[in-house]
Amino acid sequence: MLNKFKQHIETNLIFLKGKKLLIACSGGVDSVVLTHLCHQSGLDICLAHCNFNLRGGESDKDEEFVKVLGEKLGINVSVKVFDTLGYMNQHGGSIQMAARALRYQWFNQLLETEHCDFVLTAHHIDDNLETFIINLSRGTGIEGLTGIPQQNDRFVRPLLRFSREEIENYAKSQGIKWREDSSNVETKYLRNKIRLELVPKLKELHPTFLSNFTNTQAYLKQTQALATNDINAAQKRLFRKRGDAQLINVDELKQLKPTEAYLYGLFHKYGFTEWDNIKNLLEAMSGKELVSKTHRLLRDRTHLILSPLEIREQTNYAIVDGVKILEEPIRLKFEMVSGMQELGPNTIFLDKEKLNFPLVLRNWQKGDYFYPFGMKGRKKLSKFFKDEKIDVITKEKQWLLCSENKIVWVVGRRADERFKVDASTQKILKVTHII
Known part of the structure; x- marks a missing residue:
C-alpha cells in the first residue's frame, strides 16, 4: 500500500510535496495509517487532534495516544479540547454537526497559526459510499451523488483511492496500533447503521462492488461536468447584469427543457433549492418573490430579478x-x-x-x-x-x-x-x- 500511496501522491497530488501538511488525527485506524504513510513518504507533516469530550475517559485516552504517536514519529501534535455539548445547546443541530463545525473552525485557525498549507483528512472509498447512500436516502441532485471531493480548497483527502479493508490490512501487516472508537458500533447513528448493516450486504452482491461504485461515481462526475458546462452557458446567455442585480427574461427561461433541472442548476448556488417554487414564480404576478439565506428572487413583469439580500432600514x-x-x-x-x-x-x-x-x-x-x-x-x-x-x-x-x-x-x-x-x-x- 505504501508504494501505491507514493505513486498516488506523485501522479495526482504532487502539489503536496514540499508543503507543510496538517493531518487531522483522531487516533483511529484511518488517520493513523495516513500519518504513517505520509511520514514514510517524506512529507512534512504535523498532527491535530480534537478531544470532543463525548466519551469520558476514552476521549482522554485517544488524546494521549495521538500525543505518543507524535513523539514516536518526531512530529508536532496540536490538541484542542471542546465543549461539544455546550456548543450544540447554544447553536442547535446534532452532536455530529456540532463536532464538525468545531473541528473545521479549529483546522482553519491552525492553517494560519501553524503556517500549514493544507489539511489532510483520512476519508476513503467506504466513506464515499456511505455519504452517497445518505444523500440518496435524503434526496439530492447529481452533485450529492458524486461523492466527497479529493480536494476542497485547502482540505485534501489522499486516501479516497483506498478502501477501509486495504487500510486495516496495511495497519495489521505493519504492526501499527490504533484506537477503536466504541461509538462506531452504535447503530443509532445513521452512518454507523449504513456502515454496519447495509454496506456489507451491498458488497455481497458483487465481489468488485467497491470498484464498480468508484467507476460509477467517476461517470457521474463526468456527467456533472457536462451539465455544469451547459448550465453556465445558459446563465451567460440569459442573465443580464444591472448594478448588483441580475435580470432573467421569463419567456426565455420557460423555453429551457427540462425546466426543473435548469431552474435547479441556475439558482441553487444562490440558496434556492425548491425548484417547484421557482417554477411557480414564472407564472406569478409581478411583485411575488422568493428569499433564500443570501438572495432574493423577484417576479417583475417580464423578468425575474435576482439580487443579494439586503436588510434595509428606513433612514431619513x-x-x-x-x-x-x-x-x-x-x-x-x-x-x-x-x-x-x-x-x-x-x-x-x-x-x-x-x-x-x-x-x-x-x-x-x-x-x-x-x-x-x-x-x-x-x-x-x-x-x-x-x-x-x-x-x-x-x-x-x-x-x-x-x-x-x-x-x-x-x-x-x-x-x-x-x-x-x-x-x-x-x-x-x-x-x-x-x-
Whole structure:
C-alpha cells in the first residue's frame, strides 16, 4: 500500500510535496495509517487532534495516544479540547454537526497559526459510499451523488483511492496500533447503521462492488461536468447584469427543457433549492418573490430579478438650510441662482419660499403620492413607477426629496408641481443630483 500511496501522491497530488501538511488525527485506524504513510513518504507533516469530550475517559485516552504517536514519529501534535455539548445547546443541530463545525473552525485557525498549507483528512472509498447512500436516502441532485471531493480548497483527502479493508490490512501487516472508537458500533447513528448493516450486504452482491461504485461515481462526475458546462452557458446567455442585480427574461427561461433541472442548476448556488417554487414564480404576478439565506428572487413583469439580500432600514437624512453639498447617501448640490437653465432629469429649480427646512431625503414608502410637474392632480408613486416601467428593485432604492411630508422631487425622475418656480418666485433654489 505504501508504494501505491507514493505513486498516488506523485501522479495526482504532487502539489503536496514540499508543503507543510496538517493531518487531522483522531487516533483511529484511518488517520493513523495516513500519518504513517505520509511520514514514510517524506512529507512534512504535523498532527491535530480534537478531544470532543463525548466519551469520558476514552476521549482522554485517544488524546494521549495521538500525543505518543507524535513523539514516536518526531512530529508536532496540536490538541484542542471542546465543549461539544455546550456548543450544540447554544447553536442547535446534532452532536455530529456540532463536532464538525468545531473541528473545521479549529483546522482553519491552525492553517494560519501553524503556517500549514493544507489539511489532510483520512476519508476513503467506504466513506464515499456511505455519504452517497445518505444523500440518496435524503434526496439530492447529481452533485450529492458524486461523492466527497479529493480536494476542497485547502482540505485534501489522499486516501479516497483506498478502501477501509486495504487500510486495516496495511495497519495489521505493519504492526501499527490504533484506537477503536466504541461509538462506531452504535447503530443509532445513521452512518454507523449504513456502515454496519447495509454496506456489507451491498458488497455481497458483487465481489468488485467497491470498484464498480468508484467507476460509477467517476461517470457521474463526468456527467456533472457536462451539465455544469451547459448550465453556465445558459446563465451567460440569459442573465443580464444591472448594478448588483441580475435580470432573467421569463419567456426565455420557460423555453429551457427540462425546466426543473435548469431552474435547479441556475439558482441553487444562490440558496434556492425548491425548484417547484421557482417554477411557480414564472407564472406569478409581478411583485411575488422568493428569499433564500443570501438572495432574493423577484417576479417583475417580464423578468425575474435576482439580487443579494439586503436588510434595509428606513433612514431619513435631514438637510438644513444653507447646505451646499450633501455627500450621503447620494450627492446633491444646492445653490441659489438668479434664473432657470440647464433643465434635465438630474436638475430641478424650486421656489425656496415654498419649502420648509430642514428638507428630508428618504426612500419611497407604500402610499406615497405627489403632484407630477406639468400635470394636474396627484398621482400615487406606485402608479408613477408602473407607468415609467420601473422595476421593484429600482423602486425600492428610489430616493425622494421632501419638504415636511410633501414630496418635492422623485430624484432623477420628476419634480413636484407644488414647488415649481412661477412668476411670483423671489428666490430660486437649484438642486442637482451629482452622479
